[in-house]
Amino acid sequence: IHPNDDVNKSQSTNDVFPSAMHLTTHQLLSNRVLPALDQMINQLNVLEDEFKDILKAGRTHLQDATNLTLGQEFSAYVSGLLVHRQLIIDSLKGLEELALGGSAVGTGINTPQGYLEALESAILEVTGTNYRVHNNKFEQLSLKIGMVHTASMIKALTTSLYKIVNDLRFMSSGPRLGYGELSIPANEPGSSIMPGKVNPTQCESMLMVLLNVSGNMDTLMLANSQGNFELNVMMPLMIEKMVISTHLLSDSINSFTDNCLVGLRANEEKLKQNVEANLMSATSLNPILGYEVVAEIVKEAYESQRSFKEVGIEKGKFSEEEYEAMMVKQHEQL
Structure with missing residues (x-):
């Protein structure tokens, strides 16, 4: 068996690597990120219902504003994350188009008749997903639009998650000299020197992950600009950032949901005082x-x-x- 004549017959790294990137990213989003996001949305939905009759002071420009219910505030989180969820799902369509069959530069040199059909059938059998060979292999080898689109949707998600987590962090600030409207679970002692202090560690950890992932997606998208002529040689960097980020994001969302959102409570007396004032x-x-x-x-x-x-x-x-x-x-x- 010859490595080129047999093992790599009819294929090139140039069309296999970008195809593997699409397959990997699709699987990571479908099997890790989206399930984690669903769990978070479900718990926020539970809190929305739990808080539906609790009145609170609204805030715009960081100044006092008219009242709303705490449930209505949480409804924005649920609705927004559902939008992000759908945007990520929609971006998967671009990842289902593969560069396979393009061979070295996109012409399909040295690929036999029926090769593309056989590829699609074999991948469907293995993955259960209807991946398709793209009709323009030149684009797939030189431009990474599917990866960039997905990365932009992940980055968009991080911006909204950052806002939501920061809201919860500020609303739980105190307990006496901050907003004090929410109580978050005390998962561990908050300070080695100040007794009884509870720090929002799950919020802080989540915020750092979101900044990390956002920066990784910027790197990935910028790497698309470095494709020269018929091939983008920055693909290893792109997939590294995607794999690291999807693992970080899914693990952090799960941890934040389990260790912060579950157990989150409204301080109704403080909320009532704020409304009256x-x-x-x-x-x-x-x-x-x-x-x-x-x-x-x-x-x-x-x-x-x-x-x-x-x-x-x-x-x-x-x-x-x-x-x-x-x-x-x-x-x-x-």
Whole structure:
């Protein structure tokens, strides 16, 4: 048996390597990243339902804003991750197109009649996935568009995950001098010098992984620009970054879900205090009291460090019973 005449007959590293990259990436996303993402989405969905009736102060520009429910805030996380999930699934189609049969430069030199059909049939039998030989092998050898597209979808996912994890980290800050709206599981002692301190280690670990993966995807995409003429010789770098990143991402998502999201609790008393102190809650009372009246009460409440409710009652704009009725109506509108 000759290595070239028999083992490598009808094929070249130049078409086999990019095809192997597509197969590997497709399998890693399908069998590791997507299942991990599904687990996270399911747990966030559980929390969305659990928090659906808990009112909280909204924040825009890092400033107080009108109220919403904690469940509504979590619904954004669920909805957004479902979008990312579908975008990754859609990107798999590009990975199902292979360079096999292109041989050395894309012409298919030294490949016999029926070779491409036999390849597709054999790969389907082994993988169970309908991979197809691309109709332009020149593109597949010199440009790595399928890999770049998938990498861009993974990078997009990391940006939204970073925002979600950071939200949870800030909402759990405290316990007394931060937001303190959420309690995260205390998986280990938080400090060697400060007793009782609980650090958001799962959040911090996840954020570092997301930055790492994001940078890896940048490297992969930039490597696509280094294809000269008929071949991109940066493929080993590209697949290295993809394999490392998919393992890191899936493992970290699973760990974050199991050790942070499961066990996450709402601090309802703190959330209630924030809502009562939130002067922006008064915005929904504009149609009832009028903008000028509401603005007058808000201004005095802010300057005197009192609640909207207290100042409004003092000014005779409403009774305590009327205020509570307006707050119930506000909650019903959310």
